[in-house]
Amino acid sequence: MxxxxxxxxxxxxxxxxxxxxxxxxxxxxxxxxxxxxxxxxxxxxxxxxxxxxxxxxxxxxxxxxxxxxxxxxxxxxxxxxxxxxxxxxxxxxxxxxxxxxxxxxxxxxxxxxxxxxxxxxxxxxxxxxxxxxxxxxxxxxxxxxxxxxxxxxxPAGRETGPAPGxxxxxxxxxxxxxxxxxxxxxxxxxxxxxxxxxxxxxxxxxxxxxxxxxxxxxxxxxxxxxxxxxxxxxxxxxxxxxxxxxRHRTFALTAAFVAAACFPLTQETDQYTIIGANILVFATVALGLNVVVGLAGLLDLGYVAFLGVGAYAAALVSGSPESALGLHFPFWAALLTGAAASLVFGVLIGAPTLRLRGDYLAIVTLGFGEIFRIAMLNLNGTTGPDVTNGAMGIPNIPNLEIFGFNFGEPHDILGFTIATYGNYYLLMILVTAFVVLVFRRAAASRIGRAWIAIREDETAAVAMGINSFRLRLLAFALGAALAGLAGTVHVHIVTTATPEQFQFAGPTPPNSAFLLAAVILGGMGTLSGPLVGAALLFLIPAKLDFLQDYQLLLFGLALVLLMRFRPEGLIPDRRKQLEFHETGQLDVPPDTGLPERDQAIGGTQAKA
Amino acid sequence: MTTFPSTAEPAGTADTTGTVLEAAGVTMRFGGLTAVRGVDLTVRTGEIVGLIGPNGAGKTTFFNCLTGLYVPTEGSVSYRGTRLSRKPHLVTKAGIARTFQNIRLFANMTVLENTLVGRHTRTKEGLWSALLRGPGFHKAERSSEQRAMELLEFTGLAAKRDHLARNLPYGEQRKLEIARALASDPGLLLLDEPTAGMNPQETRATQDLVLAIRDQGTAVLVIEHDMRFIFNLCDRVAVLVQGEKLLEGTSEVVQADERVIAAYLGTPFDDAPGAEEAAEVRAAEEARSGAAPGAAPEDSPPDAASGPATPEGGAR
Known part of the structure; x- marks a missing residue:
């Protein structure tokens, strides 16, 4: 029944x-x-x-x-x-x-x-x-x-062969x-x-x-x-x-952001809001990487360097006593400085490397990511000009202050006390919202279509009049600028800019490997995929700290299993889902499938 | 099928009777190999020109030289009197669009999105426009979509606008490739084996489509192995053999030329063994094609060009 x-x-x-x-x-x-x-x-x-x-x-x-x-x-x-x-x-x-x-x-x-x-x-x-x-x-x-x-x-009346085990x-x-x-x-x-x-x-x-x-x-x-x-x-x-x-995308997005903004209100202490703030930084950078990898199809293995450029640029103008420049910009100016520095760096790296395709590009970006880290190590006054303080980094970055609102002090909002990291969390929500807006609008436009076309078939895209190099550079620069934006807030949360934060791979995010994993795990080319992927990739290692050395092993195992059983990512693009699961032709109306009778005939023939 | 929207003038229409494409002495060398040697070709407005030749004759290489995918070693290519840039995307912008021998659709984009990508050169909205979403952006998107839908109706794909290109049947993928190329409002359309792998009905439909495209003022240059298709359709046919242009002329001239047949099938020996059998086979073929409904016996060339689509599989 x-x-x-x-x-x-x-x-x-x-x-x-x-x-x-x-x-x-x-x-x-x-x-x-x-x-x-x-x-x-x-x-x-x-x-x-x-x-x-x-x-x-x-x-x-x-x-x-x-x-x-x-x-x-x-x-x-x-x-x-x-x-x-x-x-x-x-x-x-x-x-x-x-x-x-x-x-x-x-x-x-x-x-x-x-x-x-x-x-x-x-x-x-x-x-x-x-x-x-x-x-x-x-x-x-x-x-x-x-x-x-x-x-x-x-189907009825059809022998199913030997009984299934x-x-x-x-x-x-x-x-x-x-x-x-x-x-x-x-x-x-x-x-x-x-x-x-x-x-x-x-x-x-x-x-x-x-x-x-x-x-x-x-x-x-x-x-x-x-x-x-x-x-x-x-x-x-x-x-x-x-x-x-x-059907209600705008409302759903708003609801998601409201829900996310409610998170610090549920926390009594700052113990976990710092995880929340870090997740947001990580997720924002992953979304920026999604422009490059998910939309334009450029495999970038050194993406964390752009976060680093933004972070170092913001650290230098943050008013830290150790900063070589000794400047103290207001926050909006620091934000623009970080994004602009990353943008310039992105164009400088992209212009020569984006003439390469596929694997070559991946290797070159990997190299540039490491070059950035080592350059920051060496700009320490002995092996190079004194800009970044070498391995010591730029410490003591003061808390932000916007319109007299000091991020270092607890504030009462709606009867809830929001402490330092809660403040940064809320600021980061705004930055994430901005990046989400940029991603959405860029993806659903002539430019976004051109990116996807390049990803699908570059030769055909060029034959359709798309200036492939320029559009790839645009994707690279936009991705870099978004990462730089996140980097400026990141450096205020961690209060120190050191080269070790911006490695290719390491046990804790953000690093290039984790960023890429977040994008692929969450779902390439989608909006919510990298956000979810980044949240998981940050939360799980942070919470499984007690496993120590086994942490990365189990983590790698989990990734392998996920890619085996859900290669299109947790929140798949419709396109990707169709690509990996040929049978699930979601956009074909059901009536175009074989009628039941034909399948039965096919079955009998196969048995014969 | 017949209402081709004429909102889009071919790019840079200066004169309607003049030369659309002029290739002069195009030579393409890959190291020691000369794939195309000194080929001249002219396409005028409102013409359908065919390019035939055995496999490996350099037809596709010549296409790639025209569209800038290859930079010719020597020679020049002009479109409506201006010499073409060597960047493929600028060639498309100038007004030459193409399809590919092996279908190269954006497989994971929908039918409509594929066509919209074709509009890329005819729209200008950049990243800022996309981010700020002013009224100009929405207007441009709407007009692009309208034009794309017109083309999908023209090619008969409008009902499948939201299907992924990869899920279309083969014949419709070919059509979509043509619709995508037409979306850039070309003055000249290059078709690289548009009927390869099609059944006779689909081939006829493609033939009608190409004629309709020509009637709207877009010149067409087509590579094809299906001789019936070529000789039904083309005002002129050029024959490419081993990288050189052997002959150019009307269908009748090309069909009658012994050298073309020789290029495809090889030269018979004197007292060739098996000549009698060949004559028998030919007689049977002719009898069959005469009896077959829908076939056009008067079009059947004496020898090589009759029969199935790939005569070059023969007697070399």
Whole structure:
């Protein structure tokens, strides 16, 4: 009864991993998910030594909140699958895959928590009955979800050859399916509310991650988010949301910025707002790099040098006592100086190198990035003129002051106290907004089209009358100027400009390799992709500090896995998605596909 | 199909009867290899000129010399009396647009975006205009889009404006390439094997399209191996063999010339073995083409040019 009627012969769903009746499996999952959520009200351990203090009855805390969220999510998806009225909107696409993924996420996060308690406190004896109850309930929910039939259907009357193995049935159950029916149109204010709610939820999830203690709480959070986000996606919620935001792009952008600007208001101390401010710097530079890599298709491996040029230029005119120039420009002038210096540097590097193509350009930019760093090291008074103070850098950069508003002091805004980094965070939001505006407008114009054309096929672009060299130089210069802009704020946040901040690769962002990773991971050529990618790439290493030497190893592994399973990036450009997944021809109307009958014929022929 | 919008005058229309393209003594050497040797070619307004020759004769190299992708070693190329720059994008700006032998669309852009890229030289809005978004920007974008849509309607692709170019069927990709080239309002259109790989219906549709383009005042220079296509369409045909122009003239002159046949098929021996079999095959071919509906027997050249599109696969 939960299967929507399909035209033609009744298609059969691929079987689930475990042979269970569908309704029974759904009911089991729902009940077990409810039990999992309820178990977070119990104490999981007796000692408050485990981070988050999971010893209270009736008040979930720390990692229990993750399990609670997972249980509720699984329950909601399962109820939606059962056909409960009013919950159908939760699963516009798949029904099994979201339940299964949510159950897996809950199971993984819960068992991780229990394992972490046992390991950290030394033995299973530290678990209270509540912990065992939670583990058992999460396992039951997972088993129930494994009994659900796959969303995908096989045409009726067609033998499927040998029965698929358990692993095939498992991957089949996780496979994405397209939206079942066009969504019911919401009224205008309804869509606006949906966008607002989505961004509020996003802010909450992000804030929770930033505030999570390093160590097990953050790892548990990460495990859960990595598995739960695909659940939302399989359910079709993300595509529904992107449909809606595409209709209200300006509002969605504004909502995103308002949500982001609310972040410092949620923070009591400056401990995490500095991470937020650094993420914004990193994300802004990544977006600038996206102009160069994503739009114009120029692989730039030395991009962090432009951030460095902006930072050094701003440091020199910042009024720092160590500055060789000893100038103190007002902020707007420093901002322009940083951007202009980067622009000039970009043109100087670009003019000779952009005559190269592809790999050659990548290697030359890599070289220039290192040249910049080494030049800054050597302009120290002994091996060169005294400009940058060498490895010591330019320290003691004073806080900004705009119209008497000193960024170094806490200020009360709307009853919230915003301290130093909160101030910089808010300033950086404005800079990011400006860069977003530039990116959007440049991409959707004659210039942006020419960039994409050059990326797609340079010879053809030239034959269409595009002056390839000039446009590539323009992309390079624009990208450099945007990075320089971010650099001016960056240097005030870190208060010291040193050459070591601007390396090709290193364990912490920003460096050229991480910037490129942020762009590719997030989604080349898109607006939100690099922003999301940069946030993740900054947050995860910052929070996984306790792994020390293994941090980069795991990080690299995660990148490899992501590129294997989602080469188009987290937030893909429509073009890229089509490029990497040939079968998903999203822009072709469904009626152009082969009719079911032909596929069946093809199948029989293939068997014959 | 017939309503070609005439809002766009070909760039720099000074005279409507004069010479559009004049190539004089174009020579292209790659090291010791001379790919094109001293080729002269003139295209006048309202003409369709064909360029044929066996594979490797230097046709595409000659095209690349015309459009600035290659800088000719010797010789000059003029468009409407002014000598062309050696930068390909300036050649396009001057008014020569081209398509490619292997389709070179912007595969991951939509049909409309592809055509809009073709408008690049005819619009001026730079980065500042794009960032500031004044009224001029919106006006230019609107008029570009309008012109692009006119061209898509002309080529019959309007319904697929939002499809990615890579998802179009082969024949429509060819059409889109032509629409994209036309978007730069050229006075001369260079088509490099526009019907390669097409079925007969698609070839006929392309033929109609090329005639419609000519009727709107754009001269066309076309490389093609499909002889029926060439001789149906072209006012004049030039034959390129081993980098040199063998012959230039009307279809009849070229079809009748023994040297052309020899260039494609090689010279028969005296008392050639298998001559009888060849005569039989020819008789059968003629009988078949005479019986086939839609074929044009009066166009069939005596020998080489009849039959399938690639006669040069023959007896060398």
């Amino acid at each position: 939960t299967t929507p009627p399909t035209t033609g012969a009744a298609p059969q769903h691929h079987p689930g991993v475990l042979p269970l009746p569908q309704r029974g499996a759904l009911l089991t999952t729902a009940a077990a998910a409810l039990a999992t959520a309820a178990s977070t009200g119990l104490a999981w351990t007796w000692s408050s030594e485990f981070p988050g203090d999971l010893t209270y009855y009736g008040s979930p805390a720390g990692l229990q909140l993750i399990t609670l969220a997972g249980g509720v999510l699984t329950l909601l998806f399962a109820l939606s699958g059962l056909g409960v009225r009013g919950l159908g909107w939760l699963t516009p696409a798949g029904r099994t895959a979201p339940v299964l993924l949510a159950a897996i996420a809950t199971f993984a996060a819960t068992w991780f928590t229990l394992g972490a308690i046992a390991v950290q406190l030394g033995g299973l004896v530290n678990l209270e009955p509540g912990g065992f109850a939670a583990g058992a309930a999460a396992l039951a929910a997972l088993l129930g979800a494994l009994g659900l039939p796959a969303d995908r259907t096989a 358990a692993w095939q049935r498992f991957t089949g159950a996780l496979a994405p399916v397209p939206l079942r029916k066009p969504a019911r149109a919401l009224p205008y204010w309804g869509e606006i509310l949906v966008i607002a709610a989505a961004f509020a939820a996003g802010l909450y999830v992000f804030t929770y991650g930033i505030d999570a203690d390093d160590g097990p709480p953050f790892v548990g959070y990460l495990i859960f988010v990595v598995l739960a986000v695909p659940a939302l996606q399989r359910a079709g919620l993300t595509s529904r949301l992107s449909e809606i935001t595409a």
